[in-house]
Amino acid sequence: MAAHPSSKDNSANNLRKIWFDPNVRALVFQIIVVIGVIGFFFYIISNALFNLEQRGITTGFGFMNQTAGFGIIQSLIEYDESHTFGRTFIVGLLNTLLISALGIIFATIIGFVMGVARLSNNWLISKVATVYIETLRNIPLLLQIFFWYFAVLRALPSPRQSVSLGEAVFLNVRGLYLPSPVMEAGSSFVVIAFFIAVIGSIVLAKWAKRRQMLTGQPFPVLAVSAASIVLLPLIVFFIMGMPIGLEYPALKGFNFQGGVVVIPELAALLVALSFYTAAFIAEIVRSGILAVSKGQSEAAESLGLTRTQALKLVIIPQAMRVIIPPLTSQYLNLTKNSSLATAIGYPDLVSVFMGTTLNQTGQAIEVIALTMAVYLTISISTSILMNIYNKKMALVER
Numbered sequence: 001m002a003a004h005p006s007s008k009d010n011s012a013n014n015l016r017k018i019w020f021d022p023n024v025r026a027l028v029f030q031i032i033v034v035i036g037v038i039g040f041f042f043y044i045i046s047n048a049l050f051n052l053e054q055r056g057i058t059t060g061f062g063f064m065n066q067t068a069g070f071g072i073i074q075s076l077i078e079y080d081e082s083h084t085f086g087r088t089f090i091v092g093l094l095n096t097l098l099i100s101a102l103g104i105i106f107a108t109i110i111g112f113v114m115g116v117a118r119l120s121n122n123w124l125i126s127k128v129a130t131v132y133i134e135t136l137r138n139i140p141l142l143l144q145i146f147f148w149y150f151a152v153l154r155a156l157p158s159p160r161q162s163v164s165l166g167e168a169v170f171l172n173v174r175g176l177y178l179p180s181p182v183m184e185a186g187s188s189f190v191v192i193a194f195f196i197a198v199i200g201s202i203v204l205a206k207w208a209k210r211r212q213m214l215t216g217q218p219f220p221v222l223a224v225s226a227a228s229i230v231l232l233p234l235i236v237f238f239i240m241g242m243p244i245g246l247e248y249p250a251l252k253g254f255n256f257q258g259g260v261v262v263i264p265e266l267a268a269l270l271v272a273l274s275f276y277t278a279a280f281i282a283e284i285v286r287s288g289i290l291a292v293s294k295g296q297s298e299a300a301e302s303l304g305l306t307r308t309q310a311l312k313l314v315i316i317p318q319a320m321r322v323i324i325p326p327l328t329s330q331y332l333n334l335t336k337n338s339s340l341a342t343a344i345g346y347p348d349l350v351s352v353f354m355g356t357t358l359n360q361t362g363q364a365i366e367v368i369a370l371t372m373a374v375y376l377t378i379s380i381s382t383s384i385l386m387n388i389y390n391k392k393m394a395l396v397e398r
Contacts, residue, residue: 057362066361067084068081068088073265074263075091075094075347076091089349089353093374096335096374099270099273099338100334100338102274103334107330110275114132114133114282115283115286115289116311118133118286119286132279132282136276136278136279137283139276141340142343145340145343148272149268154173154264156172156173158173160251170251175261175262176267179260180247180258182247183243184243184244186243189240190237193235196232197233201224201225201229204225205221205225249261292315296314317393325390328382328387336375342355350371353367
């Protein structure tokens, strides 16, 4: 007579079955990982708070309302030593956004030109583009920033020996001085006319594209848009009695006063970031163009399109689906690489807030956390915008 298994053996078998269930084991391991991560962060935060307490450093963001007491060489908003650390944060943030936006624009233009030029049938143009790309993308960015700042811009003449252009533009070791606009009564109508012309150009471009899809007839969108953007504000400008003037920079004492100045730190950083990132974008553009089937080029030629028309209407639109994802990564890299500005003293967020503000307040955790949150927000925002654009350019399957 066979022996029946006891209740103890049944319980052991049931536990064994539960343990070897893949779903149960996965859940157990995930719970262990979550507990480990929470424990790790709890430990480091507790340790940091204990060390801060031992050194008599208070926590929180109350320091943002304290007076900063130091100057910043470039500010897009009103700022002086009497403003608060919160104001320095905004000044640094705006300077970071400025260099990032300008860098993305210039790097994109240069990168597309160089990428197309490398595929040119002209031997000289192709080789020049190749030398540019292979040289700049293989030299560290920090060295390029130092080159433009110390070897090029710091070698310019003093203010009294400035290089001038028509007694309106001056270039010297302290920066590039340009005339600044002086807005008087009625100038707002000129500005409104400019934006109306821009919006009208966008609407015109969409209409022209739809018209070409239906009839095959192209429309000179670029010429008409350029003419409207220039002529419409100009007409309003004269109608309103020329309400916008110019303030020219003038040498007073040891430096120029008035006008708009582009400081050498901004110029060096912008040139280095744009040229360096453009070298990578050029390779992305080249690979995107080569990814388009050669039959597309042959079909465009058979239709009588010139090489420029074929690139603009056939090749580039299809290549953009390959170009956009790696292009997004380059935009993110450029934004993060702008933090190297601190090496030459450009007052970006890292230099002003995580440098001077941190040294004066000692609020390391708050300052670093806020700086990291800003870069994370900028990167995520850029990714979202580029993903929307990528989705718009993707093939629509029917």
